[in-house]
Amino acid sequence: MGSFSDTPALIAGGTIAPFRFVAMSSSADDTGVQASADTDKIVGVSDGSTNGPLSGNHATVGQPITLQGGANGTVLVECAGNITVGALVETDSSGKAQAITTTAGTTRYHGFVALQGGAAGRIIRVQRIAGYIKY
DSSP states (O other): OOOOOSSOOEEESSOBOTTOEEEEOSSSTTEEEEOOSTTOOEEEEBOSOOSSTTOOOSBOTTSEEOBOOOGGGEEEEEBSSOBOTTOEEEEOTTSOEEEOOOOTTOOOEEEEEESSOBOTTOEEEEEEEEEEEEO
C-alpha cells in the first residue's frame, strides 16, 4: 500500500536557505525555488537543516528540498523585520516572512498568519490558512 505526503518532493532550482518560504519554479516540473516576490504562491517552508557541516544553505541546485510538515499547517520561518502576533505574512525578496502591506490596486497573496511576534532574524511559528487571500 502506498502513502501520501502532505509536503511535495521538490528539487532545488536555486539556493535555498533554512526556514525560508519555498515556491514552485515556473521553469521546471518538481522544482522549488526560494520565494522572492509577494506574488509567489508558497508551497511550503524549508526546514532548519543545512546541506553540509560548513554550509549555511538548506539546498543548492539539484539537491532535494525538505519542507516542514507541521501539525495543522504550523511551520517555522525566519522574520525579515518586525512582525506582531496575528499579522498576515507574505514572503520578502529573500524568502523571509514579512507582515503584508496593502496598497489600493496592488495584488498581494498570503497564506499564513503569525502565531508569534518577532524581530528580524528571529524564527517564529506561522500557521497556514485555508487558501490564499488576494488583495
